[in-house]
Amino acid sequence: MADTAAAADAADTRSDGAENSAPVPERLLTAATRLFAERGVERTSVQELVDTAGVTKGAMYHYFASKEDLLFAVYQRVLAMQMRRLEERAQAGGPVRERLHEAAADVVRTTVENLDDMVIYFRSLHMLSPERQSEVRGERRQYHERFCELIEEGQRQGVFRTDVPSDIVANQYFGAVHHLGMWYRSAGELGGADIGGYFADLLLSELRPG
């Protein structure tokens, strides 16, 4: 995320001044993601936000209707990314065990790589308006159901146990993934891929029949 900003900076043709030449909305998204995750939405004033992004209040309110609108944009970005990645894995070829393992490990990797997004996600939902909360929950539900379908596919094939509802398994798994934001620190010796591997192994162990 930070490197993309750097890449955009380097790739940008016009070299106005010194740095931060990424488009303003993107700069705001980046700054908001960092500050909202660090101090929380309410503890981040609009002034701090625009200062960090290197723009002015007027610029921000030109692109976003409100502070909440900006928060919502953060949600939309992360939701779209997750759904896209899951769909890619689910539709790939190969046995369902492998596809589920890959999808499960991948969501951990991307979560670790975008920890800020996930911290915001599961901490600040209540800061959105009720309608937008519903919208986010709706999209999240689709994601959840897509994951469930994968499990049920394996259950029908007889490679996964059937005495536990797929719903329970999926909720348990995503709970663990969301929780990463509370304990995972990149300082640890375990990388996202390591933890993803462990988590996915544990998931398949759970689903082993018999």
Added chain:
Amino acid sequence: MADTAAAADAADTRSDGAENSAPVPERLLTAATRLFAERGVERTSVQELVDTAGVTKGAMYHYFASKEDLLFAVYQRVLAMQMRRLEERAQAGGPVRERLHEAAADVVRTTVENLDDMVIYFRSLHMLSPERQSEVRGERRQYHERFCELIEEGQRQGVFRTDVPSDIVANQYFGAVHHLGMWYRSAGELGGADIGGYFADLLLSELRPG
């Protein structure tokens, strides 16, 4: 803070009026737990809070130094309860598989029974001062380690698999438990005991060797 509760309790012999005769600090804790979980800490003004509790601002600031102090008291209450219950289960007799199953199912039950506390817990940590965040994390860490010890006990006995660190398993499990606050609604047909049973079964499946 604690001594005032004792004093208020001792003085509360009279039965004034109709209802809500609980001591003032307790009333504030109850109101805060509900409102903080419903609307979030920042969205709850002190005025709303004291109105809900049926007391005045002066009364609140007599018992709590600040709004944050009240939030901290909520954390302390839930932390103490969880640690006590885990210790009871861990120290009970019987095979480690049964003790772990019982402890795992119990934490789900108590989480469901005190959903408001848990919603606050994993959503509002950042509203505390850095020192108090550390204190909460420290207590939580003790809890976590106590749970890990239980797993490791089973690993040494050979009844649990050893190719996954106990730390990972515990983090994954508590992640799932914390996440309950985001999807569990008592309207569902599944009660806390049901989900606790499922979760604990899944945990033991994960740990099954081979």
Added chain:
DNA sequence: ACCAACATACCGATTGGTCGGTTCCGGCCG
């Protein structure tokens, strides 16, 4: 000339917290 893209100064509303006062109750003294 016109419009999108910004910049800047400013405002109304709200909020956490304070502070001087009042009530109530148990204990102590005469």
Added chain:
DNA sequence: CGGCCGGAACCGACCAATCGGTATGTTGGT
């Protein structure tokens, strides 16, 4: 027994500060 007293419990009007949002102005490209 009764009057007094000290402090804990509690009240509620008030404040300083902050914040999200806006209104108006300016610029640069087409």
